[in-house]
Amino acid sequence: MAENHNPQVPDLASVLRTLASLAPATPQQPGQDIAASLLQHQSEPFYDPTHPTQATSQPSTNVEQLPVRPTSTRQDQRTVPQHRSSIQDPPRTSSAPPLIDPATITEWSHGLRCVSKIAAQTPSFKMAIRKLMADQEHQEKTWQAEREALLKAHAARSDNDENLKSILSSLGTSLDAAPVSAEQAEIELKQLDKRIYRAVQLMVDNMSLELKRLGVPFFGVKPELIIPPDEEKTAGTPPPAASGVGPKITEDELLALQRRMVEYLEDMYRV
Numbered sequence: 001m002a003e004n005h006n007p008q009v010p011d012l013a014s015v016l017r018t019l020a021s022l023a024p025a026t027p028q029q030p031g032q033d034i035a036a037s038l039l040q041h042q043s044e045p046f047y048d049p050t051h052p053t054q055a056t057s058q059p060s061t062n063v064e065q066l067p068v069r070p071t072s073t074r075q076d077q078r079t080v081p082q083h084r085s086s087i088q089d090p091p092r093t094s095s096a097p098p099l100i101d102p103a104t105i106t107e108w109s110h111g112l113r114c115v116s117k118i119a120a121q122t123p124s125f126k127m128a129i130r131k132l133m134a135d136q137e138h139q140e141k142t143w144q145a146e147r148e149a150l151l152k153a154h155a156a157r158s159d160n161d162e163n164l165k166s167i168l169s170s171l172g173t174s175l176d177a178a179p180v181s182a183e184q185a186e187i188e189l190k191q192l193d194k195r196i197y198r199a200v201q202l203m204v205d206n207m208s209l210e211l212k213r214l215g216v217p218f219f220g221v222k223p224e225l226i227i228p229p230d231e232e233k234t235a236g237t238p239p240p241a242a243s244g245v246g247p248k249i250t251e252d253e254l255l256a257l258q259r260r261m262v263e264y265l266e267d268m269y270r271v
Contacts, residue, residue, distance in 0.1 A: 147192060
């Protein structure tokens, strides 16, 4: 009696075969792929007779997982030539000419070209040279005024001594203190000149350092390019092996080049 009230559940394989026969015969129908895949896995225990909806809901999940696109390697193949071309590209080299070190210049023509380039490329060069010239002029005027003041003091003191002597002699007395002699005045003047000379030397050293900092040639020449005083300069002294380096010169020749450069700068930037 129980078997009459509970009809037998049909076999899943027969149901799927029936569905496959009812579907239209198209070569790319998704229903055929679903039926074929389920027929191949009909032995798997995923069907529960007590829940009939499970058999109908299961194929929908498989429909979303079935389409699989094959992986294409064409993009990887196209990237190989790009990577290879980047490796084969030669490095680019700069064609800018090398800069000349002012410390290696020992010839006037090269020094003149160098200082002209510096003046053209450095806007503050002109003001720096004019400041050096103004400081030098101020110091020279100060030293000259000090020397003239000392000479006037000596002259005034000598005149006062003579006037005082004449006045005292008319009164019948004499001057106990000896007047300042010419030798004493000469000593005072020499002492002032020595002090001024030391100040001039200090000013020249400071100006040379400033000109070297500005890159002016002949100030800060490399020591190996200067011939020592105890070594005689041979005719046609060759320059060192390094390219772009001037020939060796003596200290007197270097001093002459420095004076010539200072005169050139004064003529160029005098206010």
